[in-house]
Amino acid sequence: MSNHFLRFSIISVITLGVVFTICSSAKLVDKNEDDYALENFIRYDDYIYDDSIKTVLLFNTRSEMTYPIISLNSGETIKLSFDDLRRDNSIYYFTIIHCDANWEKSELAQNEYIEGFFEDELFDFRYCNNTDLYYTHYNLTFPNENMKLTKSGNYVIMVYKVNDKEHPIITKRFMIFENHVAITMNIKRATDVNESYFRQEIDFKINHDGYDIKDPFGRLNVVLMQNYRWDNAITGLKPKFINDTELNYDYNNSENVFDANNEFREFDIKSIRYNTIRVEKIQLEAHDRLTHVYLLNDERRSFKQYYSQPDLNGNFLIKRNEGTDSEIEADYIKVHFSLPTIPIQNGNLYLFGKFCDWKFKEELKMEYDTLNQQYFKEVLLKQGYYNYQYCFVKDGSKNTGDISIIEGSHYETRNEYSILVYHRELNDNFDRLVGFATVSND
Structure with missing residues (x-):
């Protein structure tokens, strides 16, 4: 313990005396390069760089189901948590990087947006309790007394x-906003009759009464998101009409339209003592001494009628029913997925949802069993309740997928839409987040 304290003290003194330059040794790449082919560079994105790190969560501490967004100087906090499957008792540190509206590193130095330490240690860690798979669980709540954010x-x-x-x-995105503008949204079927049965349109207005925006066409950057997904976010929207302090974004040419997709599939592994939602079989496998959960076969839904069912809009919840502290008592389970269908040519099928940060990960790429004519995959997941869908990615299209090929798309689907309003004043060298709103079409 004394050596650990001495090491922290020395590093803390260095931290206070030196302004650390982020990314000094790591490789930064041009946007045009293939991100997935390069491992040693810092992404300003939600990304896990180490296969031993699992179940990374980042959320407003009001609820585990919330987005990692807080209001500036509000006293709200964000919680980061993750599991490390190694047994080496690693000591982890963290720092925070300010980015512009396009998620590139901003021109601000750390002392311009951080008050306190520029880096700090993750002191809050605990070991798993009564689990088959060993892990260390880490927690961090910020901003805190050692590190406050001022922009x-x-x-x-x-x-x-x-x-x-x-x-x-790990790198994870979060946002801090100021309440300078009011945002109202109207979610409806797409105006274009050719899209009205499977797409949703989001018309909205921004009112900046009391807040001066001299050039809304050049100084505002508006982002429209579906279910907090960055992969299909709409950017670059400009006001269609301006009426005094009201900016109207009511388009007619699909600029503000999303595929509605379908309600999410679900499974429940909060308990492994009995079969729950979508679970066909539970058994302990001798070869790895882990519990394996086999889900019922999924069906292709692209030609089925819409069926309303409650979901978490792709989110997931970590929970073990038989424990009192799921953070350290929830076990890791091998979950088996299967989707009987003919193989889809010229691309790959992926499991998709918030549990994979809405990314097409190699470990979630479905395999195909030609004998049984079905896609299948085995995935290691922490106990809880999960939403997911299947997403098809064409060859050569690394960041864009098509959910409708397997899931279908229906205008009635319940989705959650968010709007982020960024403003760069004339003499500023960074983008302020001056407005945020979220609405569901329930």
């Missing part, structure tokens, strides 16, 4: 091993 905008929290900042293990 609104986009941020990335980066976690890394002590003295190894050039090799992060």
Whole structure:
């Protein structure tokens, strides 16, 4: 313990005396390069760089189901948590990077947006209790007394091993906003009759009464999101009409339209003592001494009628029914997915949802069994309740997928839409986040 305290003290003194330059040794790449082919660079994105790190959560501490967004100087906090499957008792540090509206590192130095330490240690960690798979669970709540944030905008929290900042293990996006504008939204069927049965249109207005915006066409950056997904977010929207302090974004040419998709599939592994939602079989496998859960076969829904069912809009919840502290008592389970259908050519099928940060990950790419004519996949997941869908990605299209091929798309589907309003004043060198709103079409 004394050596650990001495090491922290020395590093803290260095931290106070030196302004650390982020990304000094890590490789930064041009947007045009293939991100998935390069491992050693810092992404200003939700990304896990280490296969031993699992179940990374980032949310407003009001609820585990919330987005990682807080209001500036409100006293609200964000919680980061993750599991490390290694047994080496790693010491982790974190720092925070300010980004512009396009998620590139901003021109601000850390002392311009951080009050306190520029990096700090993750002191809050606990070991798992009564689980088949060993892990160490880490928690961090911020802003805190050691590190306060003084500007609104986009941020990335980066976690890394002590003295190894050039090799992060986690980066996660979060945002801090100011309440300078009022946002109203109207979610409806797409106006275009050719799209009205399977797409949703989001018309909205921004009122900046009491807040001066001299050039809304050049100084505002508006982002429209569906279910807090960055992969299909709509950007670059400009006001269609301006009426005094009201900016109207009511389009007719599909600029503000999303595929409505379908309600999410679900499964429940909060308990492994009995079969729950969508679970066909539970058994302990001798070869890895882990519990394996086999889900019922999924069906292709692309030609089925819409069926209303409650869901979490792709989110998931960590929970173990038989425990009192799911953070350290929920076990890791091998979950088996299966989708009988003919193989889809010229691309790959992925499991998709918030549990994978809405990304097409190699470990979630479905395999195909030609003998049984079905896609299948085995995935290691922490106990809880999960939403998911199947998403098809064409060859050569790494960041864009098509959910409707397997799931179908219906204008009645319940989705949650968010609007982010960024403003760069004439003499500013960073983008303020001056408005945020979320509405569901329930």
